[in-house]
Amino acid sequence: MARTQFDRIADHLSIKACDRDRLLYPKRSLTISCPIHLDDGTTAVFQGYRVQHHLTMGPTKGGTRFAPDVEIGEVAALAVWMSWKCALAGLPYGGAKGGIAVDPRRLSRRELEALSRRYMQEMIPFTGPHIDVMAPDMGTDEQVMSWFMDTYSMHHGHTVNEIVTGKPVAAGGTEGRREATGLGVSYLIKRALDRLKIETQGLTAIVQGFGNVGSVTADELHQAGIKVIGVSDRDACYLDPRGFSVPDLLNHVAKHGSLAGYSTESEFHPKELLAQPCDILVPAAVDRVIDGPIAERIQCRILAEAANGPTTPDADLVLEARPEIFVLPDILCNSGGVIVSYFEWVQGLQRLFWKRDEVVQRLYGLLDNAFERVVTMAERDKVSHRTAAMAIGVARVAEAKASRGLFP
Ligand code: NAD
Numbered sequence: 001m002a003r004t005q006f007d008r009i010a011d012h013l014s015i016k017a018c019d020r021d022r023l024l025y026p027k028r029s030l031t032i033s034c035p036i037h038l039d040d041g042t043t044a045v046f047q048g049y050r051v052q053h054h055l056t057m058g059p060t061k062g063g064t065r066f067a068p069d070v071e072i073g074e075v076a077a078l079a080v081w082m083s084w085k086c087a088l089a090g091l092p093y094g095g096a097k098g099g100i101a102v103d104p105r106r107l108s109r110r111e112l113e114a115l116s117r118r119y120m121q122e123m124i125p126f127t128g129p130h131i132d133v134m135a136p137d138m139g140t141d142e143q144v145m146s147w148f149m150d151t152y153s154m155h156h157g158h159t160v161n162e163i164v165t166g167k168p169v170a171a172g173g174t175e176g177r178r179e180a181t182g183l184g185v186s187y188l189i190k191r192a193l194d195r196l197k198i199e200t201q202g203l204t205a206i207v208q209g210f211g212n213v214g215s216v217t218a219d220e221l222h223q224a225g226i227k228v229i230g231v232s233d234r235d236a237c238y239l240d241p242r243g244f245s246v247p248d249l250l251n252h253v254a255k256h257g258s259l260a261g262y263s264t265e266s267e268f269h270p271k272e273l274l275a276q277p278c279d280i281l282v283p284a285a286v287d288r289v290i291d292g293p294i295a296e297r298i299q300c301r302i303l304a305e306a307a308n309g310p311t312t313p314d315a316d317l318v319l320e321a322r323p324e325i326f327v328l329p330d331i332l333c334n335s336g337g338v339i340v341s342y343f344e345w346v347q348g349l350q351r352l353f354w355k356r357d358e359v360v361q362r363l364y365g366l367l368d369n370a371f372e373r374v375v376t377m378a379e380r381d382k383v384s385h386r387t388a389a390m391a392i393g394v395a396r397v398a399e400a401k402a403s404r405g406l407f408p
Helices: 002-012 017-024 072-089 109-126 142-156 177-196 212-223 246-256 292-297 313-320 336-350 356-381 385-404
Strands: 028-037 043-052 060-067 094-101 132-136 204-208 227-232 237-239 280-283 302-304 326-328
Touching: 002 017, 002 072, 002 313, 002 385, 017 385, 028 072, 028 109, 043 072, 043 109, 060 072, 060 142, 060 336, 072 094, 072 336, 072 356, 072 385, 094 109, 094 132, 109 132, 109 142, 132 142, 132 336, 177 212, 177 280, 177 302, 177 326, 177 336, 177 356, 204 212, 212 227, 212 246, 212 280, 292 313, 326 385, 336 356, 356 385
Parallel strands: 060 094, 060 132, 204 227, 204 280, 280 302, 302 326
Antiparallel strands: 028 043, 043 094, 227 237
């Protein structure tokens, strides 16, 4: 998907064939094995990955995913998307991504800590605050980032809190990072509604995935007076046209760890959720959930891609022929996370910390800028929002590479 999209953008930008590989191929791709002791006394080995896409604009930056199906191709695609995302937002980073093929829910807390520390230990020769800065992604959280930071710091003999972002505030994190992606998603949805001159009151939303990004987005939409009529996670899926109380859903998840058991009345088939009528559809879970046939059937006004890569290239072609759907492409829609990660890194390097209001206002400023540029270019060049967003990102990286030249 990342390659197909890149080829389309490179055609659109008329990038010469001989310059394309330099833009697309990752600079470094690393596979490691992470052995740990399990609680039952045996040893298990988990495969870990890190891909650093390009080093042209500064250090690389990207999340670390703990999920059973993580593999190097997926990590590389996510790293490439991160590059375009950072460039679109104007951040001084190349993209990176990493992960471990593991279901973190099957590990005890001690095993999870051992695996997190071992992963960072193996990465030490390839990471650093000016080389590669990690962040949370699916299956990792503030606690895992704290263990990463502690492991790196122990190795260096002093605290290096700018080595990761998404840490707890007490360990050098920034105010607003945990909720940044969801805040950004809901802010951009409101920007899109303004643009379309649609009032928020009485609108409906469906949110797939109720983890960090999905739950914050649902909560923000609920607070804005939008009815959340559909929610799902790995274990449960619910639909109720009367709308859910998002605070109740959040309490349930805080208590039970997932949406399972929240309701028996409104259970719904997960495969059909995305095709239900709503004003705002938010895939906030995994990639490739909207393929060609689903894209034909979705019935929303705004498609807010909170997850990375939720829409396949086939689906894109369908959506391009459905101009009634306003797409907020992933590299714009979920960029709040990396933007506030950037703020966290800057604050860590300076040892000067900002208040939450300052973080959020700066976040909205960068999102406004990116949103306007995407929408303006899409209208001017008569291309989709995704093409415009990626073209802005790719063009910026291409320009930086061209001006730096090729060493030696
Ligand atoms: P998370 O682990 O906190 O939550 C993931 C949620 O998705 C969970 O509720 C899980 O049960 C659910 N889920 C998993 N598979 C599902 C499926 N097949 N159907 C329905 N629900 C499913 O992860 P997150 O941090 O919220 O990330 C979600 C997405 O957002 C990912 O694609 C991630 O790459 C992207 N993203 C996250 C951030 C961030 O700051 N956390 C930033 C940018 C993009």
